[in-house]
Amino acid sequence: MPHLPDSVHVMTDDTRPHTATPTTEGVWSVRGTRITADRTPEGLRLRARAGAEGLSRIVLRWRLDTPEDARILGDAWERGYGDLQWRTLQPDRALPWYALITGGAFGGPTTGWGVRTRPGALCSWTVDESGIALWADVRSGSLPVLPGEREVDVATVVTAAGPTPFAAHEALCTAMSPDPLPAVGPLVGCNNWYYAYGRDFGPDAVLRDARTVVEYADGHPVRPYCVIDDGWTEGGGSAPGGPWDTGLPGVFDDMADLAARIAETGARPGLWFRPLLSRTETAAVRPGLLRDSGFPLDPSLDVALETVAEDVTRFRNWGYGLIKHDFSTYDVFGRFASHSPAELALPGWSLSDRSRTSAEILVRLYGTIAEAAGDAVVIGCNTVGHLSAGLVRVQRCGDDTSGRSWERTRRMGVNTLAFRLAQHDRFFTLDADCVPCTPRTDWRLNRRFLDLVARSGTALFVSVDPAARTDRTDADLAAAVRLALDGGTPGGVEPLDRLSTTAPRRWRSGAETLVHDWAEPWGAVPLAV
Structure with missing residues (x-):
C-alpha cells in the first residue's frame, strides 16, 4: 500500500495547480x-x-527515485490504438489509470502504481527521475465539477510488484480490480x-454466418455466438443512432424472429448498438449538438439512461443473449483517445448535471446497461475499461482490426493482445477484436493472429467473407x-519481447515459444490506416 503523498495540489480551473496545506495527518x-x-x-482512499x-483536478506527488534507464508502461483511456508500449522516461507523458516501472529499485524489479476500478475521477500518472504523480481529473466534461456539500470519492490508490514486468502487470491488475464479473466461459x-x-x-447472410461458425465448432458443447454488427437499422454502415426499436424496413423486419432462427442453427444470437446517439431529437439529447448526423444523448440525464435501459431490455426480450454497446466515449467527449492525450475532454463544455x-456519469451509464441486460453478456466497445470493469463481462480493448488492411490488424490487434493481456479475467474477458478472413487480406498473416488469440483464452470472434473460404x-x-x-x-500466452x-x-x-513474423513484404506501414 502506498504511504501518504509527499505533497498535494489542487486545480480549480485549467490554470496552474495550487499547493495544498496539510491540516492534520x-x-x-x-x-x-x-x-x-x-x-x-x-x-489509499482519496476523497x-x-x-x-x-474543482477540476487533484495532483498527488510521491518522491521516488527512478533510474534513468527505467522503462515505463501505462494504459489507455479507452481502447488502445496500437500505441501501448514500454517506453523510456518522459516526465510529461500521461499514463492513464496505472504506471508500471521496470529497472527501478523500489519494491522489486518491477513495480506498479494504479487506482482501483470504477473511481470517481479520470486518473492518470506521470513519472520522472525523482517522483511519481497521480493526476485525478474530477471535471464534468471540461468544466469544474460543482458537487456542493457532497464529498467526491475520487479514487483508491494501490501498488503491486512482481519479479518480471508481466507478473507485476498481472499483480497490479488484480489489486486494482477486486470485483470483476464472473467469466462466462x-x-x-x-x-x-x-x-x-x-x-x-x-x-x-446472418444465418449463413451462424451456420458457418457452428460448422467450425463441430458439435463442441460450448455454443458459439453469431453477432449482428452495424447494418441492421436505417443508416447502416455509418454507425447510426437510434431509435433502436425496429430493424431496417424490408430487410430486418422481425429481429425477434431472427434471434430465434440464429438459435435454431446452434449459435447464440448477439446484437450491436450505439446507445448514446439518436437520429431524432428527444428530451434525452444534448441540445444544439450534432455528431455524425445524429444527436448525442446526455448520460447525466435520467431520461437518457431510461432510454438506454429500454433499448437493452428490448434486445434481451427479442432473444439476444449478447449485447455489444459502442461509441459511448466518443459520443460523450467528441473524440477518440488515440495516443492517450492528457485529457479526454475538449474545452468549453459540460453535461447537464455538473454536480x-x-x-x-460514465460508471452510472455502464451500470444502467448492466442492470438492464440481466444475464445477457455485455461487451463494451469504445468504453472506458477502467470504469466498466465489474459492469461488463467482455471489453473490446483495442481499435478496429481490418478486413481490408493487414496493417490495421497488426498495429491494433497484436498490440492490444500483448499490452492488455494482464487485464484478462482480472478486469473482464479481453477481446482484442475480430480475426478477418477476407479476399483483401493475407491469410498467411491473419492465421498467425488467429492462432495466437485462440491459444490465449481471450475472446475470439471471426469475420469470414464467404468469398474467402477455402479448404x-x-x-x-x-x-x-x-x-x-x-x-x-493451458496457461494461455505471454509476450516475451x-x-x-x-x-x-x-x-x-x-511450454512452447512461438515466433511470429507480422511483417508484409514491405514491412510495417508508417502511414495512417
Whole structure:
C-alpha cells in the first residue's frame, strides 16, 4: 500500500495547480477545497470536498527515485490504438489509470502504481527521475465539477510488484480490480463487420454466418455466438443512432424472429448498438449538438439512461443473449483517445448535471446497461475499461482490426493482445477484436493472429467473407474455434519481447515459444490506416 503523498495540489480551473496545506495527518486544504487520504485495507482512499468555485483536478506527488534507464508502461483511456508500449522516461507523458516501472529499485524489479476500478475521477500518472504523480481529473466534461456539500470519492490508490514486468502487470491488475464479473466461459463467435462493413446484408447472410461458425465448432458443447454488427437499422454502415426499436424496413423486419432462427442453427444470437446517439431529437439529447448526423444523448440525464435501459431490455426480450454497446466515449467527449492525450475532454463544455464528475456519469451509464441486460453478456466497445470493469463481462480493448488492411490488424490487434493481456479475467474477458478472413487480406498473416488469440483464452470472434473460404482457411478456422472453445492453451500466452516492441513477435504458449513474423513484404506501414 502506498504511504501518504509527499505533497498535494489542487486545480480549480485549467490554470496552474495550487499547493495544498496539510491540516492534520492525511488532510490538506487550499482555496476552500479539502482533500482527505485514508489508509484502508483496500488501499489509499482519496476523497475531496470542493469549494464554491468547484474543482477540476487533484495532483498527488510521491518522491521516488527512478533510474534513468527505467522503462515505463501505462494504459489507455479507452481502447488502445496500437500505441501501448514500454517506453523510456518522459516526465510529461500521461499514463492513464496505472504506471508500471521496470529497472527501478523500489519494491522489486518491477513495480506498479494504479487506482482501483470504477473511481470517481479520470486518473492518470506521470513519472520522472525523482517522483511519481497521480493526476485525478474530477471535471464534468471540461468544466469544474460543482458537487456542493457532497464529498467526491475520487479514487483508491494501490501498488503491486512482481519479479518480471508481466507478473507485476498481472499483480497490479488484480489489486486494482477486486470485483470483476464472473467469466462466462470461453467466448467465441462470428461477427460480420469486417467483410460486410454494415452494407448489403440481410437475415440470410446472418444465418449463413451462424451456420458457418457452428460448422467450425463441430458439435463442441460450448455454443458459439453469431453477432449482428452495424447494418441492421436505417443508416447502416455509418454507425447510426437510434431509435433502436425496429430493424431496417424490408430487410430486418422481425429481429425477434431472427434471434430465434440464429438459435435454431446452434449459435447464440448477439446484437450491436450505439446507445448514446439518436437520429431524432428527444428530451434525452444534448441540445444544439450534432455528431455524425445524429444527436448525442446526455448520460447525466435520467431520461437518457431510461432510454438506454429500454433499448437493452428490448434486445434481451427479442432473444439476444449478447449485447455489444459502442461509441459511448466518443459520443460523450467528441473524440477518440488515440495516443492517450492528457485529457479526454475538449474545452468549453459540460453535461447537464455538473454536480457529478465525468467518471461518475460514465460508471452510472455502464451500470444502467448492466442492470438492464440481466444475464445477457455485455461487451463494451469504445468504453472506458477502467470504469466498466465489474459492469461488463467482455471489453473490446483495442481499435478496429481490418478486413481490408493487414496493417490495421497488426498495429491494433497484436498490440492490444500483448499490452492488455494482464487485464484478462482480472478486469473482464479481453477481446482484442475480430480475426478477418477476407479476399483483401493475407491469410498467411491473419492465421498467425488467429492462432495466437485462440491459444490465449481471450475472446475470439471471426469475420469470414464467404468469398474467402477455402479448404485451408476452413481447416485453420475450425481448429482455432475449437481450441478457443476449449479455453485456449493451458496457461494461455505471454509476450516475451514486450519491452522492445509495440508488436511482440516472441510468445510463450504453454511450454512452447512461438515466433511470429507480422511483417508484409514491405514491412510495417508508417502511414495512417
